[in-house]
Amino acid sequence: MIKIMEGTHAAAYGAKLCRPKVISAYPITPQTSIVEKLCEFVEKGELDADFINVESEHSALAVCIAAEGTGVRTFTATSSQGLALMHELVHWAGGARMPIVMVNVNRALAVPWSVKADQQDSMSQRDTGWLQFYCETNQEVLDTVILAYRLSEMVQLPSMVCMDAFFTSHVSEALDIPDQASVDAFLPSYDPEVFLDITDPYNIWQSAVDQFMQYKYIQQKAMEKSEQLFGDVAAQFKESFGRSHRAVKEYCCDDAEVVLVTTGSMSGTARYVVDQYRQRGKKVGAVGIRRFRPFPTAEIREILTGRKRVIALDRNISFGQGGVAAMEVRNALHGVPDAPLVFGFVAGLGGADVTPDHMAKALEYAAVQEYDPRPRWLGVEL
């Protein structure tokens, strides 16, 4: 069924199709319409779930963790300050191995105050043990929610599905909504390995001083396993729904000398810039990173080996270092013979537009300037 709707509703429809039993969330712009839509589904009886109202995002995730603890599928959504407020429990969900799926609408963190697109919120949660996906289109949002549940439940790790505020969350696009039966076939009912069973009670999530490292080790192993399983799940997804999803979206990279690396909604702009340069005979390509955790190191190494320069554009900043994607790409390329130079650019913070002009400036800058590991700021310095 094709419907036209905004990104937040795409997330809500995706969640609904996965039949979570408990939904808990706290409203925050620009996420609110996700949970409003889900509330509507529950109220109308279209979704058999408990919608639990709470007083904060911290409680919302706590509710999801507790509900998952009883062995049911859960969903939450948040953004920006809300995600920051959840932070303690974001770690907890990872360590407790709860396959919660959370949609995060990427929005700037204060100060200064802004409700607009910025990936600072989720990028600063990348070390919490959650799978992270960045979406460019509404269809990707809906599909990734479904795919994330499947993968998360296979490896018992939570997933964060991110989309950019307003550019994605509030833009309407045509969306192919799968039918419930196909989703049910793709996503089996949730049957967790460890949960609170009142008929056979065990103590869970308790202190394990002597085995702490071992538990962290198996958490990392689960993350690695998810990397291996992602391809299978994506293949099943394609078989079920006809759409491909990859960890990275590469565009015109085969013979490219320079590659633009992006995440989220600016990836489309990058492909437009590639087309402009290609028309002028310039060998430019683009890579949009869709799966940020586990980081697609192998794919990045494969695609970018042999390129001369990489332009990594980040809608986030790790102060004192640089954009996170730039760091991660450099890290992935470490040890590759004749690895390309990775130029980092910070762009679009607080919802600022990242225009083809900005990307052209970055390309031109990297073409002529000496390599400098410090990021350049598009729209400020250039």
Add this chain to the structure above:
Amino acid sequence: MKREYSLKSIDQFPPTARSFMSSLVIKTGDWRFFRPLFVKRSSPCSQECPIGQNLAKAFMYLERGDWRNASETLLEESPFPAVMGRICYHPCQDQCNRRQMDEEISIRSLERAIGDMAAETREKLKPRHHRGGRSIGVVGAGPAGLSCAYHLTNLGHSVTVYEANSEPGGMLRYGIPAYRLPKDILNREMHRLESIGIHMKTGVRVGTDISLEEISTRHEALFAAVGAWQDRAIGVQGEKMPGVENGLEFLSRVNSGEAIAPRGRVAVIGGGNTALDVARCLARAGGTQPIIIYRRTSDEMPAFAEEKEHARAEGIQFEFLATPTRFIENGGRVGAVELIRMKLAEPDATGRRSPVPIPGSAFSLEVEGVVKAIGADPDLSFVNVNEELQTVGEFHFVDHRSHNGIYRIFFGGDTVSAQRTVAHAVGSGKRAAMLIDQHLMGSDDLALPPGLRVGESGTPSMARYHRLRSHESIDEFPEVVKYEDLNLAYFDKAPRIEAQPMDPGAAIRGFEEILSGLAPSQAVDEAARCFQCGQCNQCDNCYIYCPDLAVRRDLEHLSREILYDYCKGCGICVRECPRYVLDFEKETAG
């Protein structure tokens, strides 16, 4: 999917930190200093109910749509909820805790709904098989006699009821007009009582048609509840002249189907329910204008407030602060009443203000008839006038001497009660049934065992008496739940659902029942409004809030228990119980 985990190898680790042994080995109950307990407390309505019905429990079932258990709960105490649900003066409702939040529960209407549903589904109390059924005679098939017979039958005895009238029911049939209690409903309930095995011998007046000696030889115990049917005389001139009638005699004729001839203005003397019923029956005759003459004011009338309200709505006239001094003849029958104006004196020792005549205030009222309804007395001529009625506690009896020796006759109902309502009569019959049963089981105690009373001051509970008879324990607390005891966070205001009386203009055109009942769905909704004070309704708050999963539920039997091995005594369950079902007490040392 259950997997075995082990710390021996990292491949056998659980995905997240989890104990390797069931947490049931950790007996957190050791930490407890205070102990929560499920207790059974009384609701204020049940304590106030002259029949001692467990209303909170019945409404708990009704809210769940469990009509069978709701009716069983009422039938445990009441022989005919469908009757009481129509005519009871519902003192329970005045005590309803919900009044302090919004409005009381429509208890009487719920009782009626349950009673009618029970009749429709032919619900009967589950038979109890107590040993040692004996034979008991009951004199009078009114509310008290029938109640006693009903309960003694349920206790496994064989009961014969002797009734002077041609049909059973007593005041229910011959006193209460059909617009309050339709005859088909009454007949249905009477048949139900006969169907459980009560032997009705109607048209037999004890003392006339059969002697007391005769029935004393047939039965091992006797209960007499002959009511109070002798209309009192006013003691003024002309009282016996044609056109001056007695209230109960009048009602008895009307309720037996005799048509009332239109007769212009009729003075009805008295301020009780009989006076109101007489006046309202007269109003239904057409061409008749009853006027109630009462020596005090409306506030002092002993009639039920609701009856007064309906009478006023039906256009009945009142002449307050007046009393007849003489009935004046005109053409061989009464033509006028001479009245004197009264005033209320200062309250006497009982707090009631006595009416005193105002000298020189006489006036007269032209009438075409008079009905006196100033009270009635019992007729105890069937027992030897020399034998004195004895009272011990709430029991009344006569030790009757005959050639067979001395035997004891228990009395109940209006014959001995100061509170002459059907509800009190039914309660009195029930208490007598317990005492007679106890007597037949070999006890000469003139008191019931402790713990039977509902609340601190209510009527003894037959449900509990049955448990005693089955050698089960009685574990109810006497404490009555107060409004402050409830956790009001769990109750929202909600409009009361109550049956509305029919239009008074239409009502006086016949004897059609004035109050319609609630539809079953309305009754369920109204039962859901009930706080169900002191009655666990499986709301699950204790279960949900217990941090130690130390509340075990049995949803089939609607019971729950605290697992003291694990209860840490935090008291959250006690605090979160909406209806004061949990108690919290200090653990004793050791």
